[in-house]
Amino acid sequence: MAPERGRAPASLLGRPPGREPVSTSPDGALSRQRRFVTPGPEETIEELARRSLPDVAIEAAVDGIKSWNLHVFAMRRPPGLLLGSDVIFVEPPIAHG
Amino acid sequence: MFDVIVRNGLVVDGSGSPGYLGDVAVKDGKIAAMGQNLGEAHRTVEAQGRVVAPGFIDPHTHFDVQLLWDGAARPALEHGITCVVPGNCSLSLAPLKIADRPRLIGMFQQIEEMPPEAFTQAFEWTWEDFAGYRDALEKDLSINVAPLVGHSVIRLWVMGPAAQERAATEAEIAAMQDLLRECLEAGAVGLSTSFVDVDENGRPVPSRFAQYEELDALCAVLGEFGRMLQCVPEFYATDITLARIDQLAELSLKHAIPTTFSPLFDTLAVPDNAERAIARVEEQFARGARVWPQMQTRPIDISFSLLRPSLFFARLPRWVRILRQPMTERLAALRDPATVEKMVADCGPDGGETMMGRLVARGGDACPAELVGKTLSQIARDRGQAPARALIDLSLEHGLDVAFLSASAGHQSTDRIGPMLAHPLVHIGASDGGAHLASFSTYGDTGYLFSEFVRKAGAMSLEQAVAKITAETADIWGLKDRGRLQPGLAADIVVFDADTIARGDERPAFDMPGDGMRYVRSARGIDTVLVNGQVAYTAGAYTDARAGVVCV
Numbered sequence: 001m002a003p004e005r006g007r008a009p010a011s012l013l014g015r016p017p018g019r020e021p022v023s024t025s026p027d028g029a030l031s032r033q034r035r036f037v038t039p040g041p042e043e044t045i046e047e048l049a050r051r052s053l054p055d056v057a058i059e060a061a062v063d064g065i066k067s068w069n070l071h072v073f074a075m076r077r078p079p080g081l082l083l084g085s086d087v088i089f090v091e092p093p094i095a096h097g
Numbered sequence: 098m099f100d101v102i103v104r105n106g107l108v109v110d111g112s113g114s115p116g117y118l119g120d121v122a123v124k125d126g127k128i129a130a131m132g133q134n135l136g137e138a139h140r141t142v143e144a145q146g147r148v149v150a151p152g153f154i155d156p157h158t159h160f161d162v163q164l165l166w167d168g169a170a171r172p173a174l175e176h177g178i179t180c181v182v183p184g185n186c187s188l189s190l191a192p193l194k195i196a197d198r199p200r201l202i203g204m205f206q207q208i209e210e211m212p213p214e215a216f217t218q219a220f221e222w223t224w225e226d227f228a229g230y231r232d233a234l235e236k237d238l239s240i241n242v243a244p245l246v247g248h249s250v251i252r253l254w255v256m257g258p259a260a261q262e263r264a265a266t267e268a269e270i271a272a273m274q275d276l277l278r279e280c281l282e283a284g285a286v287g288l289s290t291s292f293v294d295v296d297e298n299g300r301p302v303p304s305r306f307a308q309y310e311e312l313d314a315l316c317a318v319l320g321e322f323g324r325m326l327q328c329v330p331e332f333y334a335t336d337i338t339l340a341r342i343d344q345l346a347e348l349s350l351k352h353a354i355p356t357t358f359s360p361l362f363d364t365l366a367v368p369d370n371a372e373r374a375i376a377r378v379e380e381q382f383a384r385g386a387r388v389w390p391q392m393q394t395r396p397i398d399i400s401f402s403l404l405r406p407s408l409f410f411a412r413l414p415r416w417v418r419i420l421r422q423p424m425t426e427r428l429a430a431l432r433d434p435a436t437v438e439k440m441v442a443d444c445g446p447d448g449g450e451t452m453m454g455r456l457v458a459r460g461g462d463a464c465p466a467e468l469v470g471k472t473l474s475q476i477a478r479d480r481g482q483a484p485a486r487a488l489i490d491l492s493l494e495h496g497l498d499v500a501f502l503s504a505s506a507g508h509q510s511t512d513r514i515g516p517m518l519a520h521p522l523v524h525i526g527a528s529d530g531g532a533h534l535a536s537f538s539t540y541g542d543t544g545y546l547f548s549e550f551v552r553k554a555g556a557m558s559l560e561q562a563v564a565k566i567t568a569e570t571a572d573i574w575g576l577k578d579r580g581r582l583q584p585g586l587a588a589d590i591v592v593f594d595a596d597t598i599a600r601g602d603e604r605p606a607f608d609m610p611g612d613g614m615r616y617v618r619s620a621r622g623i624d625t626v627l628v629n630g631q632v633a634y635t636a637g638a639y640t641d642a643r644a645g646v647v648c649v
Contacts, residue, residue, distance in 0.1 A: 029384045033377070036340050038309050041264035071334060077299055077414070084264050084308040085292050087331070087340040096373065 036089045039082040052090040068092050099124045099138035100630055106144030110582040111151040111568035113560050121149055123588040126630035142625050144592045151567040151582050152179025152589030153543045157359045157391055158530035159209045161190045165220040169239035169639055172540050173530050175620040177591035179628050184245030186329045187291035187304040191230035197253045203297035209532035214611030227280040231647050238645030239633045245327055246280040248290035252303035260303035270314045277318045286649045287325030288315055320352030330358045335370045342377045346386035359391030360527040362508045371517055378522050389573055391526035394546045396509035399536050402461055403497040408536045413443050431489055441485040448483025459502040463495035511549055515556025524573055525565045534615035541600025541618035548599040559595055588630035598622030
């Protein structure tokens with residue numbers, strides 16, 4: 001089944017992004033990695049934050065996403081330009097050891 | 098009677114099996130027989146004391162344009178390369194409408210550091226579609242070519258300027274699918290895309306405006322042919338690279354296609370970067386996905402002067418803008434105190450000590466001899482200046498013709514990289530052959546594999562190294578009659594000295610259109626190279642053979 005427009009493949013996420021802290025495959029063959037989504041057409045950061053982190057206040061969700069995605073919101077010119085192919089993390093880095 | 102016999106060599110057939118003494122006979126472009134006492138041939142290549150191996154395959158190049166005036170992709174062929182894959186990183190010379198040529202040239206100039214003259218002075222650009230490009234290529238090839246088609250040019254063809262503005266509509270995606278299918282039918286080995294590159298105006302390249310849905314649809318077409326998806330990911334950020342590996346894996350599984358990403362660097366600044374990427378690749382392969390990370394053999398060395406823009410300044414957009422100006426304007430900017438003040442400030446609060454202090458003065462026609470070999474930090478201290486300012490002033494004093502070298506700027510630890518290159522899921526490649534002309538030599542990585550990782554470090558055996566860059570590469574890319582010494586397969590053969598094969602010293606050459614300069618390395622230890630059964634290089638010289646083909 002094709003992934004939902006603007007989102008990472010469902011098989012990576014298990015559930016729609018933001019609902020559960022999983023990014024493993026359904027068969028459990030993958031270790032957990034940071035959850036991410038890809039922006040939808042014309043999607044704003046606020047819209048992306050709402051769908052990705054629905055249980056978080058919008059201001060905090062937007063701030064979080066900006067903080068976790070410096071490659072888009074700090075390093076890019078112009079900062080914050082969302083591209084359809086972008087990987088947008090919806091959680092902070094996770095520890096690896 | 099055979100056409101050619103390569104006699105008395107150590108036959109290392111590409112399979113990884115131990116080499117053995119024997120002969121290889123060639124007829125009609127194919128390997129006809131292997132063994133001993135095979136009979137007579139019109140031509141004998143004596144290989145006693147030498148290795149006889151399949152021709153090497155370079156899976157990540159940008160020879161798209163050079164091949165049109167130099168069908169040997171010099172000096173790739175003399176390094177034993179008998180097949181190159183151009184069209185990487187979303188950029189190819191077809192399909193492309195005439196009106197979009199300047200846009201593509203700008204992207205090549207920015208991303209691959211190739212001069213515009215290379216596209217305008219050395220060949221007649223007669224085609225728009227992929228079949229036309231193939232025809233133009235095949236007129237004068239000494240080397241084999243397995244060309245990718247670029248996602249960015251497919252988008253440009255279908256969407257025009259909107260390719261760099263927005264997502265595609267369903268109709269546009271369908272048109273891109275049709276166009277990709279046409280390219281694959283005309284001999285494209287797969288599709289390349291980019292998640293990181295920008296054009297000469299700093300605008301993301303067209304492929305970056307594609308939704309996942311668009312890439313998924315294009316991969317469905319790749320699946321009809323079982324062909325490759327190549328991408329350049331955000332290699333500087335581990336977590337994003339892992340996300341890209343996961344995306345590629347999903348596409349690979351869903352469409353039953355091979356995928357590859359390049360480059361994967363080892364860096365001491367982020368020591369677990371490559372390790373984590375390879376671990377994720379292992380997990381994805383265990384699921385049945387095919388996601389091949391490409392790793393180059395050579396360390397990252399970048400040479401530059403202020404005569405032209407350089408990759409070295411990639412993180413300094415003001416410097417890039419100034420260095421791209423015509424000489425008169427560039428000199429004016431570099432002499433303007435206010436501009437220079439800003440340029441120095443761009444290099445950090447220490448005046449560029451951290452960023453540039455370890456640069457070494459390399460030479461250049463006007464470089465004072467006493468400075469050669471000194472670090473910019475030393476030079477700046479002697480001058481009583483900040484390093485960035487010393488770089489500018491020293492360059493101005495000598496007509497900008499002072500070359501600096503940023504040596505071993507990453508990917509330089511043989512002890513760390515050797516085991517990675519030997520890893521069964523790591524694909525040796527990412528040479529960027531034919532690109533970054535004035536920054537570093539993209540030729541000789543295979544020689545360096547043998548000199549550094551086989552002879553010096555012992556990270557892999559001779560047979561493993563040969564297999565990595567021949568049969569394994571052919572298998573990954575689906576090049577069915579390449580990569581092995583085996584009767585019936587194409588007679589792409591390299592004869593080399595295992596004790597001396599190396600990449601040669603990096604030197605400037607002025608052989609690009611418009612008298613353009615590039616860095617090259619001449620081959621060491623390569624005796625003879627056959628392409629499709631014809632001797633294309635021997636005894637240090639190229640022959641008139643033109644047996645190369647588009648081999649997809």
